[in-house]
Amino acid sequence: MSDVVSTKRQGGILEVTLDRPKANAIDLATSRLMGETFREFRDDDSLRVAIVKTAGDRFFCAGWDLKAAADGDAVDGDYGVGGFGGLQELRNLNKPVIAAVSGMAVGGGFELALACDLIYAADHSAFALPEIKAGTLADAATLKLPRRIPYHVAMEMLLTGRWMDVEEASRWGLVNEVLPKEKLDERVWEVARQLEAGPPLVFAAIKEVARETEAMKFQDALNRITKRQFATVDILYGSEDGLEGFKAFSQKREPVWKGK
Secondary structure (H helix, E strand, O other): OOOOEEEEEEOOEEEEEEOOOOOOOEOHHHHHHHHHHHHHHHHOOOOOEEEEEEOOOOEEEOOEOHHHHHOOOOOOOOOOOOOHHHOOOOOOOOOOEEEEEOOEEEOHHHHHHHOOOEEEEEOOOEEEOHHHHHOOOOHHHHHHHHHHOOHHHHHHHHHHOOEEEHHHHHHOOOOOEEEOHHHHHHHHHHHHHHHHOOOHHHHHHHHHHHHHOOOOOHHHHHHHHHOOOOHHHHHHHOOOHHHHHHHHHHOOOOOOOOOO
């Protein structure tokens, strides 16, 4: 798409790379580009999985571009269709997104990783939310992090701005796997290919149900599922794919998912 946000497509997998030296910080224009990229991914039925990565190994992403802010980018400006980084507020994104974190994920860069469904990290990576030191709020992380790791650990990061190395992140279950940096891409693509071969209608239902039921009582959420009150669940239960798994099992073959 551009020198700043580039894509590589292989089958049903879309790799999105942010490249803004030196720290892959995101300004308003870059955020809008990322939003357009992820919206196209969402709306293209032939694409099944996205990978989010950045250029270089020192910074995964330093978050909000403070230099751009000093030059006039307003913190409450137009981030684009998906909000900051193109993912935080992108509605109805019902496909798996994998973060390949290599280096420091700081502030909004950490939040970009949190917006993904899976996080694989190189063994030199680290995470921090330094917004407290600038007297501002790490808004998305304040909402998400206490739900991903133990409350007191999340609050310590938010309240002190301390760094968390990747081994600690792994210990708390914040990342799926820690790898040598030279093995990161290979492993992420291996997982992406596994997901590409999976049932897209089930993935869509998983993502919608997980997202929409976050604040619901268990029984209320289960009732909505069984009554097919989620659009993705209704589509799944009335689809060819909804029967394909049972047919494949009875016929002793691998399922063929058509996404319909």
